[in-house]
Amino acid sequence: MAVAGCGTHSVAVVDRGGATIAAASVLTEVEWSRSLDAVSTARALIQPDGDCCNRLGRVSTWRHRLVIFRDGRYVWDGPITGISWRQGEIELRAQDVLAWLDNRVPHASAEFANADLSEVAEWLIEDGFEPDDPGHTVEIVGRAGVKGSRSYAQGIGQTGDHLRQLAEAGIDFTAIGSKVLLLPESHMASVGRLSDVDMPDGLEVAEDGSSLVTRWVVAGSEASGAFGAYGGVDDYYGLHERYVEMSEVTDDASAEAAAEARQRVSRVVPVFVDTQQVTISPEAAVDVPSLVPGWCLDVTSSSTCRDVSQRLKITGVKVTETGGDDNNPGSESVQVQVGASGAEAL
Numbered sequence: 001m002a003v004a005g006c007g008t009h010s011v012a013v014v015d016r017g018g019a020t021i022a023a024a025s026v027l028t029e030v031e032w033s034r035s036l037d038a039v040s041t042a043r044a045l046i047q048p049d050g051d052c053c054n055r056l057g058r059v060s061t062w063r064h065r066l067v068i069f070r071d072g073r074y075v076w077d078g079p080i081t082g083i084s085w086r087q088g089e090i091e092l093r094a095q096d097v098l099a100w101l102d103n104r105v106p107h108a109s110a111e112f113a114n115a116d117l118s119e120v121a122e123w124l125i126e127d128g129f130e131p132d133d134p135g136h137t138v139e140i141v142g143r144a145g146v147k148g149s150r151s152y153a154q155g156i157g158q159t160g161d162h163l164r165q166l167a168e169a170g171i172d173f174t175a176i177g178s179k180v181l182l183l184p185e186s187h188m189a190s191v192g193r194l195s196d197v198d199m200p201d202g203l204e205v206a207e208d209g210s211s212l213v214t215r216w217v218v219a220g221s222e223a224s225g226a227f228g229a230y231g232g233v234d235d236y237y238g239l240h241e242r243y244v245e246m247s248e249v250t251d252d253a254s255a256e257a258a259a260e261a262r263q264r265v266s267r268v269v270p271v272f273v274d275t276q277q278v279t280i281s282p283e284a285a286v287d288v289p290s291l292v293p294g295w296c297l298d299v300t301s302s303s304t305c306r307d308v309s310q311r312l313k314i315t316g317v318k319v320t321e322t323g324g325d326d327n328n329p330g331s332e333s334v335q336v337q338v339g340a341s342g343a344e345a346l
Helices: 051-056 097-103 117-129 159-167 252-266
Strands: 009-015 020-023 027-035 041-046 064-070 073-086 089-095 110-116 137-140 147-152 171-176 179-184 190-195 204-207 215-219 227-231 241-245 271-274 296-301 308-324 329-340
Touching: 009 027, 020 051, 027 073, 027 171, 041 064, 064 089, 073 097, 097 117, 097 159, 097 171, 097 179, 110 117, 117 137, 117 147, 117 159, 117 171, 117 179, 147 252, 159 171, 215 252, 227 252, 241 252, 271 308, 296 329
Parallel strands: 137 179, 190 296, 215 241
Antiparallel strands: 009 020, 009 064, 027 041, 027 308, 041 089, 064 073, 073 089, 110 147, 171 179, 204 271, 215 227, 271 329, 296 308, 308 329
């Protein structure tokens, strides 16, 4: 059985062409995260020695990538987007491969008629990278099971924005290294379990009432006149309505399907569990590199007044290791956020 353990990290700076520019020999702090339907970040604090200083002095944002390993296993990869050179110290800040899509626009026009949203998402990603690919792959873990008609115009809108809006209509995405994973919102495979004993410093259970919507109204492009609505008055919560414009939607059926997908995940107040800034026990029955947003953890907790005992979707992961100093030993902190919305409640 896999356990969290106490990981040790190493990092490398890699050129777009694949050559290793520098490997950090003295790594004082490293932090990496994973996010559902969003761009994740990482950070490395390095004390350069020898030729490493000269090499790291030539590092450039967007030209070079930060690659992170935990106990020798590849866990994070993405372009460096910020660098700070200080006396005896260099800080590298990076974003995952999805950050490129926030710097791209559609390079061709495309029409999709009653297509599974995973097909649309894959096209957006591949089109975004087609003129200049820093190295990526796409894996469809499962079809969305939600269909719709979409239209995209060449040069209109940022590709990353298009992808995030699509994710609000029935599909999830996340980046692991240079790979983009596409999976249905209904994906409920578990990668481990957590109980109170695995979180000795406590946790927080929270409800987000601002996310409650019982009826969605979706309007498509002005040219198409597409319109759809789904939901209504809830017996428990009453009526909470939200209107959104999705210019890429081209017909009424797709607008209604988008409204239904949004209502499915917002029809109950979502419950979130956060392990806060604490370290999950090294004996916890989870494999840290396998904590991937979109997958689930079986969580059981009675340490707060709100008991939790259900399978919850991973929405975020954050891992930090500090090297310590003469007075304080270094340590690894593994933080995980999981949540339940209407989709998980099913």
